Amino acid sequence: PEVAEPVALPELLDRLSGATLYFADENGGDPISAALQPGPATILTGPEGGFTSDERALIRAVPGAVPVSLGPRILRAETAALAAAALYM
Numbered sequence: 001p002e003v004a005e006p007v008a009l010p011e012l013l014d015r016l017s018g019a020t021l022y023f024a025d026e027n028g029g030d031p032i033s034a035a036l037q038p039g040p041a042t043i044l045t046g047p048e049g050g051f052t053s054d055e056r057a058l059i060r061a062v063p064g065a066v067p068v069s070l071g072p073r074i075l076r077a078e079t080a081a082l083a084a085a086a087l088y089m
Helices: 009-015 053-060 077-088
Strands: 020-024 041-044 066-069
Touching (some): 009 053, 041 077
């Protein structure tokens, strides 16, 4: 997988093209293992403390964005990214 340099959330969402956007939403979603579909993907995990309600609304406004759950435990930001990438692969 490609790991990109950090950018502001609105800029990241503007750059998306053609890949399904899966975002780890601490407020819930389908289990990531059930939600993943074949094809290109962007996986977005949040910062420590999670997404704000404004950020969550901005992400959900992206056509085809899929909220996913990484499970019942609270994961650190770096652990969540690795867990999501491993499940995708």
